[in-house]
Amino acid sequence: MSTQPDPLSAGAARPHAGPDLLYSEEEEALRAAVRDLLTDHCAAPDVLARTESDTPHDVPLWQTLAAGMGLAGLLVPEELGGQGATHREAAVVLEELGRAVAPVPYLTSAVVATEALLACGADDLVTALATAAATGVLAVALHTAPGAPHAVVRHENGTLHGELTAVADAAVADVLLVPADDGGLYAVDAAAAVIVPQVPLDLTRPLARVRLDGAAGRRLGDAEPAVRRALRAGAGLLASEQLGLAEWTSAQTVAHLKERKQFNRPVGGFQALKHRLAQLWLETVHLRAAARNAADALARDEDADVAVAVAQAYAAAVAVHAAEEAVQLHGGIGMTWEHPVHLYLKRAKSDALAYGTAGAHREALAALVDLPAPPPAPAVRTAV
Structure with missing residues (x-):
């Protein structure tokens, strides 16, 4: 396997006035490292075998990507335990994950959940996701477009009640980010929720129904x-x-x-x-x-x-x-x-x-x- 690049150097600032569609040398080095890893650990027969098992997520591969290569923290500032890179580097990683249809929660945890936490200023949870100490999932249906209405749960007497469907990668989440009817976004321990797998079309990105029945939640900020x-x-x-x-x-x-x-x-x-x-x-x-x-x-x-x-x-x-x-x-x-x-x-x-x-x-x-x-x-x- 080729030497893995330092994602921190991959995120070095590139001053330019307008759009830059070309890949930098650092981005190409990052691509090579990710592709080498996926070639060794995400072969098509292995992915097929996982789709037929009760563990469709490749947790060891996710830990290697997230913790071993530090890719979970690409979008997170260095002072919060991340790599201080940008969406350009995250895009390169996702290109390679798409080439391998890798069954890992990179998009849902390292991008979507991380962006939600950064918007709320939840620094401790941002650090947990960036360092791969935890995996986070935004409990919004996968088909929801930016700015579109989405389901919420009921906030009552400090606890959360309700059900959310078609939540991607909820089965491997440690922390669920749950929008509630009071306008807040709450962090919920996944162990406090009932997570029921749903049958998805794409077996490499499992969906689940998340049911909360009096689960405690920590308000992070405004959900919208x-x-x-x-x-x-x-x-x-x-x-x-x-x-x-x-x-x-x-x-x-x-x-x-x-x-x-x-x-x-x-x-x-x-x-x-x-x-x-x-x-x-x-x-x-x-x-x-x-x-x-x-x-x-x-x-x-x-x-x-x-x-x-x-x-x-x-x-x-x-x-x-x-x-x-x-x-x-x-x-x-x-x-x-x-x-x-x-x-x-x-x-x-x-x-x-x-x-x-x-x-x-x-x-x-x-x-x-x-x-x-x-x-x-x-x-x-x-x-x-």
Whole structure:
């Protein structure tokens, strides 16, 4: 395995006036280290085996990423025990996790929950997540878009009561960040909640129902701004995961078509397939630009709302298209359970709903740039 870079150096400031979509040397070194680790510890057969077990999360891999490499604290300032890096470095990590469909709670804990805690100024919990002493999960349904309404629990006599559904990675959480009807965001010990697994489409990112029946909670701050900030970061960096997924499936498809032969010639040489692969490559290049722009905008905190909406309005369709093409162009083997491509298709389909659909982000983008929807077309009357 190659020498792992210091994420602190990866987060060194890069002064620039506008968006920078290129990867720095430090970011490429970070990518290489994460990819080496995933190659050694997150092989496709192992991921498939986990989806058939009662422990779909790879906790040892998560501990290695979070504590061993310090990646859980990329978004956390150094004075709070983190690496003082930015969303750009977190995006690189998510690209590699997307390439491996790694069953770890990086997006939900190191990004979404961490952003919520930073918004509330809960320094002790931020440090716990950054140092991998705990794993946190924001108890909001995975499909919730930034700024969209979401379910809350009832706060009564200092305790919390209610049920929240479709909470991603709740099964491995130590701390749940729970929004309540009094407008507060509460930290709840996961052991005080009843967590019931739900059957997800994506078996590598399990969902659960969280039920609270008189659980004690510590109020951290106002829920609305914290949840909005957390979901915005989650949506923006999800595009990088979708990019990694699209790149892996495209590369695997090209490699397969170079080897598979019909009529004594490689299938990849057929003109119709060349056109499909060229179109897929172009879409992936555009997705890379959108995802990098979103990560850079979040890092600079400039025009982040627009950049995130643009990235998510585009990313889902590309990731799903790449995965669908991989299944189809792999032929019969692509339809089998033993081949991992179905994991990528399910992750792509699940990601298309996570943190808001493409349609929801298009509506948000239209409002952000003051672009009203076109008026409805007049009804056409036909003679009888």
